[in-house]
Amino acid sequence: MIAGNHDQPERVRAAAPLATKHGIVLLGLPKEAPLLTQEASADRVQIVQGGPSWLEMKIPGCAANAIILALPYPSESRLKELLSESFTQEQMQLAFSERIAQLLADLSVHFREDTVNLVTSHLFVMGGKETDSERPIQIGGALTVSPQAFPKNADYVALGHLHRLQKLSDKPLVRYSGSPISYSFSEAGQSKAVVLVEVEPGQEVREEIIYLTSARPLARWRATEGIEQVERWLEEGRDAGAWIDLELHVSGVIDPAEFQRVRKLSDDFLKIQRVVVREEREEEEEQRVELTELSSDQLFKRFYERRRGAEPDEQLVALFQRLLAETGGEGEEE
Numbered sequence: 001m002i003a004g005n006h007d008q009p010e011r012v013r014a015a016a017p018l019a020t021k022h023g024i025v026l027l028g029l030p031k032e033a034p035l036l037t038q039e040a041s042a043d044r045v046q047i048v049q050g051g052p053s054w055l056e057m058k059i060p061g062c063a064a065n066a067i068i069l070a071l072p073y074p075s076e077s078r079l080k081e082l083l084s085e086s087f088t089q090e091q092m093q094l095a096f097s098e099r100i101a102q103l104l105a106d107l108s109v110h111f112r113e114d115t116v117n118l119v120t121s122h123l124f125v126m127g128g129k130e131t132d133s134e135r136p137i138q139i140g141g142a143l144t145v146s147p148q149a150f151p152k153n154a155d156y157v158a159l160g161h162l163h164r165l166q167k168l169s170d171k172p173l174v175r176y177s178g179s180p181i182s183y184s185f186s187e188a189g190q191s192k193a194v195v196l197v198e199v200e201p202g203q204e205v206r207e208e209i210i211y212l213t214s215a216r217p218l219a220r221w222r223a224t225e226g227i228e229q230v231e232r233w234l235e236e237g238r239d240a241g242a243w244i245d246l247e248l249h250v251s252g253v254i255d256p257a258e259f260q261r262v263r264k265l266s267d268d269f270l271k272i273q274r275v276v277v278r279e280e281r282e283e284e285e286e287q288r289v290e291l292t293e294l295s296s297d298q299l300f301k302r303f304y305e306r307r308r309g310a311e312p313d314e315q316l317v318a319l320f321q322r323l324l325a326e327t328g329g330e331g332e333e334e
Contacts, residue, residue, distance in 0.1 A: 024045075055067075067111050147176055
C-alpha cells in the first residue's frame with residue numbers, strides 16, 4: 001500500500017514493521033525502501049529484496065516472483081528530494097512528466113524476464129477523467145504525467161488518484177481501478193469496481209472487472225417543474241435506493257413550511273438546492289431599480305432570496321448588520 005495525496009506519509013508507514021510480518025508492504029514517501037521479510041514462511045508473502053521505491057515479492061503458490069515499482073504520491077518537493085541523490089542538475093530541470101519517466105526507467109532495471117513486472121503509483125495521468133471528488137494535485141497541467149512515461153517492459157501499471165474506473169493504455173496496460181464508492185455527486189451514475197489481474201511472465205495480462213453493488217448509488221434530480229415533479233418522480237420509484245441531490249426550481253420565495261414538507265417526502269434527499277426562476281418581465285422590472293437606492297439590509301435580503309429561495313430570518317439580518325458595522329460599512333451602531 002502506498003500513500004496518496006490525501007495521506008500523511010508517516011501515518012501510512014507507521015505500522016510497516018507489523019504489516020511486513022504478514023506480507024503487507026506500507027510505503028509513505030517515494031524515497032522509502034520496504035522492510036524485508038526476516039522470518040520466512042512458506043504460507044506467507046515474503047519481501048526478498050528491495051530498495052527505494054521498488055521490491056521483489058515472493059507469493060505462496062506462484063511460480064514466479066513479482067518485481068513492483070512502488071512510487072507513493074511524488075509531490076514536487078518529494079520528487080526533488082528523491083532525485084537529487086542520482087540526477088544531474090540538468091535532469092532536475094526537466095518537466096515533471098519527464099522526471100517521472102526517467103525515474104521509472106532507472107527503477108525498471110530491476111525488472112527481469114522471469115518475473116511479473118508491475119508499477120503502482122498515485123499520479124494524474126494525461127487523458128484521465130476527473131470528478132469533483134479528487135483533490136487537485138496539478139496546477140495548469142504542471143504535474144500531469146504522460147502515459148508514455150511508464151516502462152514498456154512493465155506488465156501492468158496500477159494507478160490511484162482518479163475515482164473513475166478507466167484504462168489509459170494497452171502497452172503497457174495502464175489502469176485506474178477507481179474508488180470503491182462514490183465520494184460526491186459528481187460521480188453520480190458511475191459504476192464502481194475492483195479489478196482482478198492475472199499475470200504470468202511473458203504472457204498477456206488477463207483482467208476481470210468485478211462490479212460492486214453493496215454501496216448506495218448517487219443520483220441528481222433537476223426538478224424544473226417544481227415540487228409536483230418531485231412528487232411524481234417519487235411515486236414512479238425513480239432511482240430507488242439512491243442518495244439524491246435535488247435541484248428544485250421554484251418561481252419565487254418558497255414558504256419554509258412547504259420546504260420542510262419537501263424534505264420529508266423522502267429520507268433519500270441528502271441535499272436540496274432551491275433555484276429561483278423569475279419571469280423575464282420580473283427581471284426587467286428589477287433591473288430598473290437602482291441598487292444605490294437600496295439599503296444594505298435590503299441588498300442582503302435580495303441576495304439571500306435569490307441564492308436560497310427564502311427570506312433570511314431577523315437574527316441573520318441583524319448579524320449581517322453587525323458585521324457590516326464592524327468592518328466600517330453602512331450599518332446600525334450598537
